[in-house]
Amino acid sequence: MMRATRRGDFILVAASLLLVASLCAAGFFGVRLILDRRANGDIAALAAGHDIPIASDARLEPLFARLVFLTTRDRFDEAQPLMNRIATSATPRLAAAAFYDLANARLRVALAHLESNEIDPAVPLVRLAKEGYRRALTLDPGFWDAKYNLDIAMRLVRDFPQIETSGEEIPPEAAKRLWTDLPGVPRGLP
Known part of the structure; x- marks a missing residue:
């Protein structure tokens, strides 16, 4: 008789635990x-x-x-x-999409500035867009749209190595050879 009671108690406790787990x-x-x-x-x-x-x-x-x-x-x-x-x-994919969207918006505003010949506000926006595309590509190297848009942004504002002056002034002949940051807006296919 003792055995049957213990078995019945065990089944009752197990059923109660199962009910509590189901409710949770x-x-x-x-x-x-x-x-x-x-x-x-x-x-x-x-x-x-x-x-x-x-x-x-x-x-x-x-x-x-x-x-x-x-x-x-x-x-x-x-x-x-x-x-x-x-x-x-x-996740890396969602973060890459967020970087890409923010970079696209900045590039869109920069292109609007360039169309109205406002170069000064466009340059920092293009640089920020390039940084966003690079971060998106770091997270998702196969992100083809980010690669394409980075290429467009790279053509708008080029990245040149900085001239090391170490406190000296740039000679006038070297200053004439420097390119501008914004060579022009690319039109059409390459």
């Missing part, structure tokens, strides 16, 4: 479903053009959607902190 799992997945729906709603609202704030500690997908929203509206100062957060905590 259901609660976890229920909360996860609510958070996923909220994140999807935020992403959809941003994609529809509604400016909604996203907490800096939010999941990475809504942060990426907010980054895309800000970069399409040329709000780079607001997008940079989101870019930093995505770069440090996202």
